[in-house]
Amino acid sequence: MRILVAEDDDRIAETLVSALSKAGFAVDRERDGESAWYRGDSENFDAVVLDLGLPQMDGLTILKRWRSAGRTVPVLILTARGQWEERVDGIEAGADDYVVKPFHVLEIIARLRALVRRASGHASSRIMFGPYQLDMRTMQVSADGLPIELTPQEFKLIAYMVHHRGRVVSQLEITEHIYSQDYERDSNAVEVLVGRVRKRLGKDVIKTRRGFGYTLGDGF
Template identity: 55%
Template sequence: MRILIVEDEPNLGKQLKSTLEGAGYAVDLSVDGEDGHYMGSTENYDAVILDLGLPEIDGLTVLDRWRKEGRQFPVLVLTARDSWSDKVAGLDAGADDYLAKPFQTEELIARLRALIRRASGNASSELNVGNVRLDTRSGRVTLDGQPVKLTAQEYKLLSYLMHHKGKVVSRTELIEHIYDQDFDRDSNTIEVFVTRIRKKLGQDVISTIRGLGYSLEEPVS
């Protein structure tokens, strides 16, 4: 999952980026509203963490512009402002959730997971396709109830496909959402990871849609 952080406090921004990368997310960091608006308008993100008190362009304006441009990614507003009027203003501008500083990083990550799940139509923290189950809270994957060990990149790929169950996901989309920006997009690592996942979870767990990409579908009973 690819996350954009727009935060002008250098230490907090770096800390959040490091924490989220440690949790398995691909993360981009912007330090002002103008750059953050541009990144959100030109890249496809699974969620955005947006501070309100930004230089250049304030966070509410950035958020309002994104929504008017049709950008629908979930946005978690992160701010030192804790009055009810600021919360209302953020939600009215198109925010999906609100977290006041100071905060616990565990709560931020939990809220982020929930936003991403709901945006893809998944209400539960456990994602299921056939006899494969992925717990987004623990990062645990099981097959017929038995734990399966995946590498970090295998987990990211499987998680993205499970969040988008029933949809065809292109190779380009997978690369954009699970790798850093400087990843070699001509690399064949997506194909390698798909092969490895099939060996661990079964050949039929991921379908290749020739010329289009990959898909996870519920097995036909």
């Protein structure tokens, strides 16, 4: 899951970036409004954390521009305490949720997960696929209630696949969504990762579409 954090305050931004990374998101950060707008406009993030008071272009403007350009990416607004008018404006401009500063990072994480989940059409934080259950909250996969040990990367991969079930996901797409920033293009890290997930969940969970990418296997 790839998240854009648009926040000019370095301290806050670093807290967020580090917490979100640990929570398993791939995080990119922008410090000014114009850059934030451009990246949200041109790239596919799974969600955006947007501070309203950004230099160069303020958060509300950014959000309105995205929405009028048809960008539906879930947006979580950060707003200063007591500025309830801002909240209203934000929601009207198309924000999906908001959090008041100072905030608890855990709350941000929980809300982001909820947003991503809703955006991909799943209501609960637990998603079934085949005999397995994926719990986004605890980052665990289980079969019949028995937890299966997955490493963080393995979990990210299967979670991304489950969120995009029903279509083919290219290696490039996987790389960009489970790793931050750019990555070595000629690496077989994704193939190895797929192999490891298969070893844990059975070789049919992920099906190879040679030349295109991968899909969740039939029945998952």
